[in-house]
Amino acid sequence: MVADVKMTSTGRRAIPENPALRLSIAGIRLPVWNKIWLILALLIAVVMPFLVEDFSVFQMTQALIFAMAILGLNLLTGFNGQFSLGHSAFFGIGxxxxxxxxxxxxxxxxxxxIPAGVVCLVAGFLFGLPALRLEGLYLALATFALATAMPQILKYNHFEEFTGGVQGIDLDKPKSPVAFMTDDQFLYFVVLLIAVFLFICAWNLVRGRTGRAMIAIRDNPIAAQTMGVNNAVYKSLTFGVSALYTGVAGSMSAIIIQFVAPDSFTxxxxxxFLVGLVVGGVASIPGAIFGGIFVLLIPNFSEWVADLTGRTDAKGLSWAVYGAFLILAVYVMPAGAAGFVRKLTAKLARGN
Amino acid sequence: MDLFLQQTFSGLANGAIYACVALAVVMIYQAIDHFNFAQGEMAMFSTFIAWQLMQWGIPFWLVFPICIVISFAGGVAIERIIFGPIHDAPVLSHVIVFIALFSIFNSLAGFIWEFTIKPFPSPFPEAKLLDTNLIGNHELGMIVVVLFMLSLIYLFFRFTPIGLAMRAAAANPESARLVGISVKWMLSLGWGLAAAIGAVAGMLIAPVVFLEPNMMLGILLYGFAGAVVGGLTSPGGAVAGGLLVGVAENLAGTYLIGSELKLTFALIMIVGVLLLRPAGLFGRVVVNRV
Structure with missing residues (x-):
């Protein structure tokens, strides 16, 4: 709208204010609401571990780790449009x-x-280089092959000296250096700190010049190239950064589970990760948190479903429930939980 | 030299398995331009159905066609019910639904039939037909069945009106629709055929690798490798690619890398072929207009 364009003191055209920013719920503007939610979420994240037992703290830590890994996948798939069915491999390398x-x-x-992240950055970048020539489905296929081959590489007997072969490696749990926290609570806060840092980085990344280039490549690679974006560099770097996120998550998971074995990274x-990505919301940064919580809770849910069938040995059933949720997400919530929340807010919001 | 021959022949036998799966992969790819990541699990599920039928006392020669028919119907049903509504959705949605089917079939098979390993009878006679130790009856039978299926598929696409209609629907959906071909049903038919071929593959493979829910994951990867090596647009190429992958894998396992890194070999093959010759050895080069 022309009427909205104002001139700044330097005579340049000011960028017109986004009308969405003027929407409000209950008299409070949406950007303020976003801040309220963010502070509330952080508050819960900080207070919760002191209110629940150690096992729940451990589970919350796991949810955060999943969220980090899903965020990594999201940078690649959601923002850059490259598929990966192989992020378990980078998680494993980390x-x-x-x-x-x-x-x-x-x-x-x-x-x-940090070394785990750097190793994954390099591994991801190197895998991303040949992946440059692979479009869409072919990339899915190549990464599928990577994921399938990974446990075998980890078991390879010439690496056994380092990787421990089929047995894997046992680790000691780090002790809490402060008296008022248990070991689990301490590790939780370490993971939370790293997660918050990575989320802020991702937030800034996708909102800057780099992020716009990534999204442009996703939406139309040829147009992006024409606009002067170096597709090759951006795509392989995104692959690397995505692997870095997932690798840091993998590193944290090794610490809290105190054990690594090849068959954990199938x-x-x-x-x-893909389930978390889709259910949480493709190309949504908060969606990764929804996704992390979701993939953690689903095994419990499927146990409940299995109870309904009257069978006790339902360990396999959780994958069927995952599958059902995936299909449901594609049909009902193509933008995932984050998209659902966004829609809901948009319905409630009124312009003033 | 003996070792070389031995490994080559056992590679051919493995290759026959991969060729079966590659054939199914190519059938779907031809029909819908997508890889079906659930192909292996669908075949595994069909094989479990066959096993269940046999447990109920039905003889093998009757189970074989029944299982093929059930799988065909299942394939058609999956296309109609699940993929029909999202036909125009982005590639990511398709990949997600394939992965969903993968986990559903895998997990359901484990839930219904449990994860214990089950023996599966071979349809071929025990007595030696050929006086050689290089290749067993079952392996020989597999190669024959695969070649027989390939020729059936060739005849079907080349000489029947439905085959022609399917080719038309895949090559140019718009024009096909204009001349009165139901493109939707041709897609379903493609899915049904792929599921049926998968069922045959599963029933042939099960005596070798034993029946269990995770039996197909590695084989599917080799099937993909075979399809990619042979070229995704050519059923004959897929069979040749599958056999080639089988032999190459066995020889590399014997002389180069040892048996422990066989899946990694498949990974290198897939990435290598996609990089150097994306159309495969026998495929047509597809040029996209921008």
Whole structure:
């Protein structure tokens, strides 16, 4: 609208205010609401571990780890439009980097997270280079092959000296240095700190020049190239950064579970990330948190479903429930939980 | 030299398995331009149905066609019910639904029939037909069945009106619709055929690898490798690719990398072929107009 364009003191055209920012619910503007939700979520994240028992704290830590991994996948798939069915491999590389450093070289756990991330960044970048020539489905196929081959590579007997072969590596749990926190609570806050840092980085990344380039490549690679975006560099770097996020998550998971083994990093783990991505919301940063919580809760839910059928040995059924949710998400909530919340807010909001 | 021959022949036998799966992969790819990541699990599920029928006392020669018919119907039903409504959805949605089917079939099979390993009878006679140790009856039978299926598929696409209609629907849906072909039903038919081929593959493979819910994951990867090597647009290429992958895998396992990294070999093959010759050895080069 022309009427909205104002001139600033330097005589340049000011960017017109986004009309969505003027929407409000109960007299409070939406951007303010977003801040309220964010503070509330952080408050819950900080207070909750002191209110629940240790096992629940452990589960919350796991949800955060899943959220980080899903965020990594989201940067690649949601914002850059490249598929990966192989992120379990990067999760595994991160976990093994940490486990080898802690288990064989007695390095304290906090020194292993950054190397794990860097190793994954390099691995992801290198895998992303040939992946440049693979479009859509072919990339899905290549990453599917990566995920399937990964446990075998980890078991390979020439690496056994480092990886521990089929047995994997056992780790000691880091002790809490402060008196008022249990070990689980301490680890939770370490993971929370890293997660918050990574989420802020991702938030800034997708909102800047780099993020716009990534999204442009997703929406129309040829047009992006024409506008001067270096597709090759951006795509392989995105692959690397995405692997870094997932690798840091893997590293943290090795620390809290205190054990790594090749069969924890199968194709089904990659499916878990994909489920979290789709149910949480493709190309949505808060969606990754929904996704992380969802994939953590589903096994409990499927146990409940299995109880209905009257069988006790329902360990396999959770994948069927995952599958059902995936199909449901594609049909009913194509934008995932985050998209659902967005829609709901838009319905409630009134312009003033 | 003996070792070489031995490995080559056992590679051919494995290759026959991969060729079966590759054939099913190519059938779907031809019909809908997508990889069906659930192909292996669908075949596994069909094989479990066959096993269940046999447990109920039905003889193999009767189970075989029944299972093929059930799988065909199942394939058609999946296309109609699940993929019909999202036909125009983005690729990501399709991949997600394939993955969903993958986990549903895998998990349901485990839930219904449990994860214990079950023996599956071979349809071929025990007595040796050929006086050689290089290749067993079952392996020989598999190769024959695969080649027989390939020729049936060739005849079907080349000489029947429905085959022609399916080719038309895949090549140019708009024009096909204009001349009165129901493109929707042709897609369903493609799914049904792929599921049926998958069922045959599953029933042939099960005596070798034993029946269990996770039996197909590695084989599916090799099937993909075979399809990619042979070219995704050519059923004959898929069979040749499958056999080639089988032999290459066995020889590489013997002489180069050992048996432990066989899946990694499939990974390298897939990525290598996609990079160097994306159309495969026998495929047509598809040029997209921008």
């Amino acid at each position: 976990a093994y980097t940490t486990a080898i450093m802690m288990g064989h070289y007695d390095i304290a756990f906090y020194w292993t997270v 194709f089904l783990l990659a499916v878990t």
